[in-house]
Amino acid sequence: MLQVAFIREHKDTVINRLKKRNIDASQMIEDVITLDEERRQLQTQLDNTLAESNSISKEIGLLYKSGKAAEANVLKEKTTQLKEDSKSLNEQLNAKTDALNHLLYQIPNVPHDSVPTGNSDEDNEEIYTEGDIPKLHDNALPHWELAKKYDIIDFELGTKITGAGFPVYKGKGARLQRALIAYFLDKNTAAGYTEYQLPLLVNEASGFGTGQLPDKEGQMYHVGEDNLYLIPTAEVPGTNLFRDELVSENDLPIAITGYTPCFRREAGSYGAHVRGLNRLHQFDKVEILRVEHPDRSYEALNEMVDHVKTILKELKLPYRILRLCGGDLGFTSVLTYDFEVFSTAQDRWLEISSVSNFETFQANRLKLRFKNQDGKTQLCHTLNGSSLALPRVLAGILENYQTEDGIKIPEVLIPYTGFDKI
Template identity: 70%
Template sequence: MLQIAEIRENKEAFAKALQKRNMDALPLLESAIAVDENRRNLQAQLDETLSKSNKLSKEIGELFKSGKAAQANELKAQTIDLKESSKQLGEQLNAVVEELQTILYTIPNIPQDSVPAGNSDEDNEVVSQHGEIPVLHEGAKPHWELVKDYDIIDFELGNKITGAGFPVYKNKGARLQRALINYFLDKNTAAGYDEMQVPLLVNEASGYGTGQLPDKEGQMYHVGIDDLYLIPTAEVPITNLYRGSLLEMKDFPVAMTGYTPCFRREAGSYGSDVRGLNRLHQFDKVEILRIEHPDQSDAALDAMVVHVKGILEELELPYRILRLCGGDLGFTSTLTYDFEVYSTAQEKWLEVSSVSNFKTFQANRLKLRYRTGDKGTELAHTLNGSSLALPRILASILENFQVHNAIHIPKVLIPYCGFDAID
């Protein structure tokens, strides 16, 4: 969430920057400023009324002590009027504060200067491409056919138990899934990320804290009777561990990782892009998160990108890195790099990771601050990235490592899964 003070100071610059998101934000920014002006006026009136009331109360006390009860009682009538005015002003102020908060919740983060303009994922900028795309044997198959041949993932059985988008992993498929999770966590903890195991359900405050609410409310599974949400990513519960925290300089950087199942309704997703493991309602993901001093967050983002690159190179998967354009940038992000691996059998790139810097946007919602050297406080910066999302990694391994009558396992995973091939 943007800070209203920054909006007042940078209205025109923010409006211009938000044009990269293909939105005319100026009316929204001006509305926020106008509502905040009303809030400030009401606050000033309330403060003045409370000050008068307090002053009169002291005078009344002194008059009673001096035996001037008649004069004191005359003033008491005035305090009754002031208390009623204070009550009304307080109610108006609360309503205006809520109105301002609602407006601020609808304004996305400001894209960094390096974010390219564009309307959709077709306008994302390819930063670099790595690895050789393998040449497969004649008759190579996409993963949704391979998993049937080797009986390692059952989509129909998942559909029977729950519905479409909830696969059942079986035999070596389940073991390979577990191997990937353990490998990702080991790589992350070795790089200095503290492992966290967190709840899979979060309350509304947590959803608002990281920006999934109200922006992604329709994409989250809601447990209405308890007013809880199934998490769409480990980013939500792990980042909220620090909601309302005041950090010291010595606490930086905070680096965390965690594995969780993730749940997304993916409403409106249809077509070939959702076949097999390409898009699921429940999937596994390992996440990395950082809380940084503002001076270090850009360097931290670069380090996170390098970290994810190292994992993909060890998995021997061809990949590319994209800088997302304004039209494809997430609501809370100021800069995002996407990683895509190439699926040779499907002949297309599949997104497997997003690494983002949110700067103060989440921290403002979370009230996550740090103490500065002059005993003041400032908002921290938050970052997160997938390290990694499993479904499309698994799909790419199955497709790119297939040979006649077998699927080889990347060398780095063999110690984790205990076999070198699925046959």
């Protein structure tokens, strides 16, 4: 969440930047400042009351030692009232703090200067394209038809077992899926990311820490009896590894990667654009995460973008990069680049990765800090990116690599699959 000090010092900037998200935050920002002033006044009153109470308690002790019990008893009555006052002030302070935090949780991150103003994905800015779109044969099929033809993904069987959006991968389809996971992890660890195997369920505090709660609870699967959430991305458990941590400046940057299944309810998603692998409730993804010094987080963001580029170049898939507009920007992000692969058989672009800088927004919630060389405690910057989300990468491979007599395997994956064609 945004820091109150930042809001107070940059009120107009915050309001103007949030307009990029099509949000008029004027009243919310004024309310934050008012609540913070009231909270600080209550804190001052409480501190003064406690200080007075402590001072009188010491005086009472001295009076008893001096044999002045009557005077001490008079002061004891005053300390009783001060204790009641401090209890009341503490309750008011907690209520005011809760109200302030509740409001702060509703305010999204402030977009970067470079974020274009816009309402939807149609207003995103294309900044880079690479790769040639292949010319397919006349009988080319979309990936869901290819999956059925070659018996490598069974969508109907997944529906039988669980429901729509839970596919079953079979034979060479399962091996190709496993090959992609291993390849992505190998690329990431070779680039300096430490591999982690992470929990698939997280508690409420973890959801709040990375901003999925209270923003996206409707998109998450909730285990009610235990009050746990199935992860929508490895970003949640991965970033929460560092919750409530004071890391050494010498340890920065911290770079980790992990493969996890991901679970998203995607409530209200219907139509042709969600067919096959285009949108699933359970899918596999390899994530990269970084905890950075504030001075170099945008350099790190560019490094992450370049890293994803190298993977797509090796897969030889046509792709483009978009800078997301304010209306399409995630709640916690300052700046996001989306990678999209072109699906030749569907004649459309498919999102396969988002690479984002959150600056201090998550770190403030997580209390993730470091001590700088002057001994001052600062919030870290956090970043994350998909490297990569498998379903649409797999869809792109199936469709773009199809021939009349089968599906070729990208050369870089053959050592992982053990075969060169389906």
